[in-house]
Amino acid sequence: MSEPLIEVRGVSKVYDGNSKVAAVNSLSLEFHAGEFSAIAGPSGSGKTTLLNIIGTLDRPTHGEVRYEGRRVSHLSREEAANFRLRSLGFVFQAYNLIPVLTAVENVEYPLVLQGAPKGERRSRALETLAWVGLEQFASRRPDHLSGGQQQRVAVARSIVHRPMVVLADEPTANLDSKTAASLLDLMEALNRERGVTFLFSSHDSAVLSRARRTVHMRDGKLMP
Amino acid sequence: MLRLAWRNVWRNRRRSLITVSSLGFGLAAIMFGQSLIKTLQAQLVEKATGSITGHLQVQHRSIKDYKFPDRYLERPERVEAALRGHPGIAAYGKRIHVTGLVSTPVGSVGALVCAVEPDKERRITTMAGHITRGSYFEEGACRKGGRSSERGRSPSTEGARGIVMGEKLAQRLDLRVGEKAVVMAQASDGSMGAGAFKLVGLYRTGSTAFDSQLVYIPLAAAQELLAVEGKVNHIVAKLRDVREADRVKRELAENLGAERDLQVLSWKDIDHEIVGIQRYQDGLLTVVLAVVFLIVALGILNTLLMSLFERVREFGVLMAVGARPAWVMKLVLIEAACLGFIGSALGLGVGSAIIAYYGRWGLALPLGDAISYFMPFPSVVFLRPAWASHLGAGLCVMAVSFLAALAPALRAGRLRPAEALRHV
Incomplete structure (x- = not known):
């Protein structure tokens, strides 16, 4: 068995409010490169918190996250941003495209942040848009795209810089079943044909059935 | 970005x-x-500066109230030499300012008597441009006039005995161009100098103070009237660029450094208000x-x-x-x-x-x-x-x-x- 790409070791996330709430509780698991895996669980089970911690968007209260053996859970804000920029891709439930940018500009934005030359980043963004079947919509702004198209653009944005893993938080939750199935087809194809590692969360059984591996969560803990 | x-x-x-x-x-x-x-x-x-003050003035060092210089400068030609040689000076002229009384048969009015060299003054101030009747002295008016003091001497020429005043003052004195008024002022020897001057010009500046309180007479006539032959109480200069006032003042003060009885003032010193x-x-x-x-x-x-x-x-x-x-x-x-x-x-x-x-x-x-x-x-x-x-x-x-x-x-x-x- 190869070394894991992502190691989650004893991770807990406790929110301090009127009473302490453990959104994630002493959780350990591993993911390998090339996986097409899902984190399943009902609302409030801690899926998003876990994905945020794995994606360095949030820090664990206890425990650590490692990528290829490198501890990333306690990086500074700047270091974490750099790590995300080079190594991670994100797809969100609400698409979260930048509304003032066109589809191709949204896709090329990670490359802009990386400082890639203009010509190169534009050609790579267009190429990636073609992978998700939206090259003809490159110059449209998000408000002129359907929900499914916006999410495809978001997927293109998440893979344009060739990250180690794409973290997708309920990527189909805002889509109808047909569009959701189409998006999953796309993600599967990218995983199968281009080797993109996907880790996504969902509580939809139809979506979860597409994952090759599913981990279940309830009340911040892994279920057997 | x-x-x-x-x-x-x-x-x-x-x-x-x-x-x-x-x-x-x-x-x-x-x-x-x-x-x-x-x-x-x-x-x-x-x-x-264009009405009366000019950009720079040279006065006696002992004078504190720069608007009313009451001490006379000996040998003003040494100042003239310094002014003449400075490239920043566009024009200059000698003056005497003294308070006096202007009288006609109708009455008397206190006034600031400004004795000027008319030909030079035209290049320093704008008063000549405000003349509404008559003229701002005729050519040659700055030639020596006559002192008609208690000794009662009459003027040598008409031009030299001219006086220019504001319309309001002339109105108060019921004076018209061509008529005469008597100017009285205290001479340097303590005597009261008096002289008859013919009104040669009326001006209207729009300023109450100027139009009702200032009269202009030729410098030479004033020197005789006040018994201050060859003396003036300040010399005024106009600069090519008023923004250079501080620099030119400094340079002139250096040039006149040996003349310990003099002080060089800029318009900022005189019109400090x-x-x-x-x-x-x-x-x-x-x-x-x-x-x-x-x-x-x-x-x-x-x-x-x-x-x-x-x-x-x-x-x-x-x-x-x-x-x-x-x-x-x-x-x-x-x-x-x-x-x-x-x-x-x-x-x-x-x-x-x-x-x-x-x-x-x-x-x-x-x-x-x-x-x-x-x-x-x-x-x-x-x-x-x-x-x-x-x-x-x-x-x-x-x-x-x-x-x-x-x-x-x-x-x-x-x-x-x-x-x-x-x-x-």
């Missing part, structure tokens, strides 16, 4: 337009105020500028905070994609800079147009009537641009926009991606 910032600025078009309009019209108002104050200040200096007015106006303008800049800053702050609250989730996305906190801060600052730049450009455009309009057509200002009591001053002010001040104000607007954006920028930079992404 600039493209994103620019598009973000125009995301809420109406709000941004209101913001840049408030910036622009605020700056235009500042420019108008600057131009008005600077024009008034420049006119005050021009009118004061104008300098005080300028300082007061500048102070007032600074307060107004500060208030306008505060309003500008609050406008920008409000716009950026609103924009920030609306886009918290978007900042979270940018950070998730890999934007560093400093990058997000920079984005907000550039957006503010864009607003500041557009507002400044708009303000400079509108402000310049307003100034150009009032520069061409004039601005009727009641203030002119008030000032003109003391000195000739127009009631219509033609605005002049003060480009250095205007550009400074424009830069200040941009700087204020930038500074006002610091707090929202810091706030944006400190957002935690996970929390920002949860923001609804």
